[in-house]
Amino acid sequence: TGLSFQLASLDQSGVLNFWVVLELPIANEAGSPTDLGLRPGGKVKLLHSSSLLAADRTSSRDAVKARQFQALLLKILPTDSNHFFIGTDLGLVSHGTSHGLKALPKFYRFQEVEERPVDISSIHFSPFKLHLFLVGCGDGSIRLHAVSRDRPVAEWRSSTAGEPLVSLQWSQTRPAVFCGLDAASNLYIWDLLESDAQPVITERLKADRVTAMSVFGDSGQQTYSGVALAHQSGKIELHYFTKAFTASSSAEEEQLESLMTEAF
Template identity: 35%
Template sequence: MEVKQTNSSLLLGTNMGFVLQYPLSKFKTVTPRFGEINSSLLITDIELCPHDSRCFLVGVSDGSLRLHSEMTSRPLKVFTVSNLLASGISSVRWSNFKPGLIITLDRDSNLLVWNLCESDLQPVVKMSFKATDERNEVLKRALTTSQIPPDRLEKLVKFMLPATGMQAGPRISRMDLSRDIRLPYLGIVVSGATVHVHRFSNEFAAKGADIKNRELNVLRKYLDLLHK
């Protein structure tokens, strides 16, 4: 069960596909609900927008990513993630150092990088940490049942299941972004409790106050448009 605290309330993710908001003030008794009731869906993560106190992101077990606002019960936007990820989202982070940057991690160790200041139609980067493991497993099963020579079979499997993104076997168990606006870093925990720290390239790090303010204005206009 996911819980996040805002300045005035608690956001509680349920195993029924929606988020409840419990006010911290004793003078408020209304408990808003965000999203529709669906017993087959689990809210897997909640991330507050660091640039707009109205908004928050919700990761769902079906692989969808929803952008919500405290102003309305319906999502402002549902990102088309389910056809890009093989399984449900396990965590989502919204960058402090680059206003439009969002990172999602699914249960199969796929990372998607979004930049809402450029587009909300598709991520700008997809990185998969399972490609090598997947190909090796398919190849192992095929070698025990197929009559095709091993060298030809290996080439066929690699053609059918091309590696995408990072060529690594370990699975990611956790990920997080630096909360310091001066440090554009991504930390991931892989199997075996190994921690990898990656620094974003300049493309994904807003350098200088002028650039960040410009991107912040773009993001705020985008969010204001969704609220209309």
């Protein structure tokens, strides 16, 4: 009882809405004619608290080249809920704050100077190095960013042979491992300590199209990890990783940080 938390929602025009979710002590079976956030008989109430235009929706400081973008997905910085990250249809990740000073950098980009009209399909922050995040794109390219810099630490353009990326997620037990799923139901496993050029494993899952992926594991015990795959038929499969992709060495985080430093 007494549950209360905040959630955020985003529309394509870049309007970010904040809501407060409250649990009421007693349910009202009749509901409320004025409170549209409470269903009849419900105990959980949704209150709209504030809204803001998450970005000016122009992608360049140059007014001649400036283009309006669509907001496609939203992520909140794990270490500071004031900072939000929005994937766009121009290959950019917009960075802003819900209150206080403006966030820098304003945009995270590809390595090249020119923008590319590509959908950002996935953003995922590392559970170990909280300042690092992966960006997956509609042309199959992958970027690894640090929060403090607008250009990527690393970028891979041809890992999916052009297939759009559906999801990118870090391993929950190994800092240098992440998984990717593309629109052709190909599953990729990357181990940056083994190869920083290409995936170390590619599994082609053609029989029943995979529509979603979720990586799981216990970072505390490191006794198991794997990936859950949702198929078009409605079936959900759990695939467990071997020990090599589950148990990390004591120096793995430092090795990953060293790779990132060399990239800078």
